[in-house]
Amino acid sequence: MFGTSGIRGRVGEEVTAETALSVGRALAADGYDRVVVGRDPRDSGRMLRTAVVAGLEEGGSDVVDLGRAATPTVARSVAWHNADAGVSITASHNPAPDNGLKLWSPSGQAFDTERREQIADRIREEEYDFAAWDGIGETTTDDQADRAHVAAIREAVDGPLDCSVVVDVGTGAGGVSVSALTALGCDVQTLNAQPDGSFPARPSEPTAANCEALCATVAATDADLGIAHDGDADRMMAVDETGRFVSGDVLLALLAQRSVDAGDRVAAPVDTSLLVDDALAPQDVTVTRTRVGDVYVAEAATADDVAFGGEPSGAWIWPDETLCPDGPLAAAKLAALVDAEESLAELVDGIETYPIQRENIEVEDNDAVMAAVETLARERYESDRIETLDGVRVSFPEGWILVRASGTQPLVRLTAEARSAETTDDLLSEARALVSTAREL
Numbered sequence: 001m002f003g004t005s006g007i008r009g010r011v012g013e014e015v016t017a018e019t020a021l022s023v024g025r026a027l028a029a030d031g032y033d034r035v036v037v038g039r040d041p042r043d044s045g046r047m048l049r050t051a052v053v054a055g056l057e058e059g060g061s062d063v064v065d066l067g068r069a070a071t072p073t074v075a076r077s078v079a080w081h082n083a084d085a086g087v088s089i090t091a092s093h094n095p096a097p098d099n100g101l102k103l104w105s106p107s108g109q110a111f112d113t114e115r116r117e118q119i120a121d122r123i124r125e126e127e128y129d130f131a132a133w134d135g136i137g138e139t140t141t142d143d144q145a146d147r148a149h150v151a152a153i154r155e156a157v158d159g160p161l162d163c164s165v166v167v168d169v170g171t172g173a174g175g176v177s178v179s180a181l182t183a184l185g186c187d188v189q190t191l192n193a194q195p196d197g198s199f200p201a202r203p204s205e206p207t208a209a210n211c212e213a214l215c216a217t218v219a220a221t222d223a224d225l226g227i228a229h230d231g232d233a234d235r236m237m238a239v240d241e242t243g244r245f246v247s248g249d250v251l252l253a254l255l256a257q258r259s260v261d262a263g264d265r266v267a268a269p270v271d272t273s274l275l276v277d278d279a280l281a282p283q284d285v286t287v288t289r290t291r292v293g294d295v296y297v298a299e300a301a302t303a304d305d306v307a308f309g310g311e312p313s314g315a316w317i318w319p320d321e322t323l324c325p326d327g328p329l330a331a332a333k334l335a336a337l338v339d340a341e342e343s344l345a346e347l348v349d350g351i352e353t354y355p356i357q358r359e360n361i362e363v364e365d366n367d368a369v370m371a372a373v374e375t376l377a378r379e380r381y382e383s384d385r386i387e388t389l390d391g392v393r394v395s396f397p398e399g400w401i402l403v404r405a406s407g408t409q410p411l412v413r414l415t416a417e418a419r420s421a422e423t424t425d426d427l428l429s430e431a432r433a434l435v436s437t438a439r440e441l
Helices: 017-028 044-058 073-078 114-123 145-156 173-183 209-220 249-255 273-283 294-300 327-341 344-349 366-380 421-440
Strands: 009-011 035-041 062-068 086-089 098-105 140-143 164-168 187-191 225-229 235-238 267-270 286-290 306-311 313-318 356-362 394-398 399-405 411-416
Touching: 009 267, 017 044, 017 086, 017 098, 017 114, 017 273, 035 044, 044 062, 044 086, 044 098, 062 073, 073 086, 073 114, 073 235, 073 313, 073 327, 098 114, 098 273, 114 327, 145 173, 145 327, 164 173, 164 209, 173 187, 173 225, 173 327, 187 209, 187 399, 209 225, 209 235, 225 327, 235 249, 249 273, 249 306, 249 327, 249 344, 267 273, 267 294, 267 344, 273 286, 286 294, 327 344, 327 356, 356 421, 366 394, 366 399, 366 411, 366 421, 411 421
Parallel strands: 035 062, 035 086, 062 140, 164 187, 164 225, 267 286, 267 306
Antiparallel strands: 009 098, 086 098, 225 235, 306 313, 356 411, 394 399, 399 411
16 A cells, blocks of 8 residues: 555545545554644645545544645654654655655654554554544644744754755745745745646656756856755755756765765665765765665664765755755755855766666566566675665676666666776676566576
8 A cells, every 4th residue: 555655646546535534544543643734736635635634533633734835844843743643645756646645753754664554454454443522633733834844944054055046846845945045045046936736837756857947047047056846845856057957866976975974874775876885985984775765765864874865866864854855955955065165067077977777678577577587696696796675786896787676567677887888788788688587487
């Protein structure tokens, strides 16, 4: 029921009012007596909010309703309200027809595997405890959550900043970034700032292809930086002053370099580029690989020696601040970096990048093929070169390959990276051969 990013899918099919009602009932029955609820701008969020609140109240839980709010605002508000859990009604970067629910703990960390399974088991078994007529929960509203979030960002980032920023809100819930950057002294211009959950201006996910308008705007002005968010503002991507979209791996390296001390670790998923390891090595900082998904990065970031966690897709976690990916906090941290260093383009040019290739192969049975790939890999390579956290990742002296099954399609995804184009080609062929042989077994 729960994927790595909570419950997510097409409204009216995978995600319905009954889904949300069941989640509310299960949370109440599992002892979450006070729950914060917020939603992104999707119209379907109004219906899902009503349903999840009904389930919570029916089970005797009290609700703090934030209304429309960024997902990191919801996650942080759990602790601010001394609540037991939070519910973000969002499909994050997914398209407009989708919606979902993501659950948060007081630390700002998304529900881990065990807690997700407890809720899923209650829903499957319909193990609910309904309150008596005089024990039904109550709902209060909080219309100051954005201000609290801005205050937390101002406390975490030293200002004032002398920085000109263009923020592409993407018609999502990321307006708190505009407020925070303005409060820090930045000169802020906005694109697509009117919330609209149909995402008429651009698709929700802040990819290079979807951020062409932001790139053009930054290039045509004297802006120092461009910021882009997804629909619920847990992701943040960037554009340098020349109008160049900054890759997620490079951004991860830059943010990590300024967030660590010697001996620290950085948490990042298995598909993260070697450039991050190489950029951090001079600081005596190592990278700990996790499964793909900010939930797993956050779990790794609970370790005392992990000072930063990130995903190249745009999720950034500073565990000393919060264990949720906080796009507005990341925007402010990056603006402070640009203010101090003056040129994001020069910082980006200072990071050595390597050729990386990706390819998809259609298969009939993802699980069977991946099981065969793992068996073959263990026959061909030394065990200390193999990671099976998420798919099969094999390290080589000059690079790595990753074979992962798609979670939504009958596909196996191949990734190969090395420090030279020729070696990358060879490694991609190696990965392709693994899958080809596995399909024949």
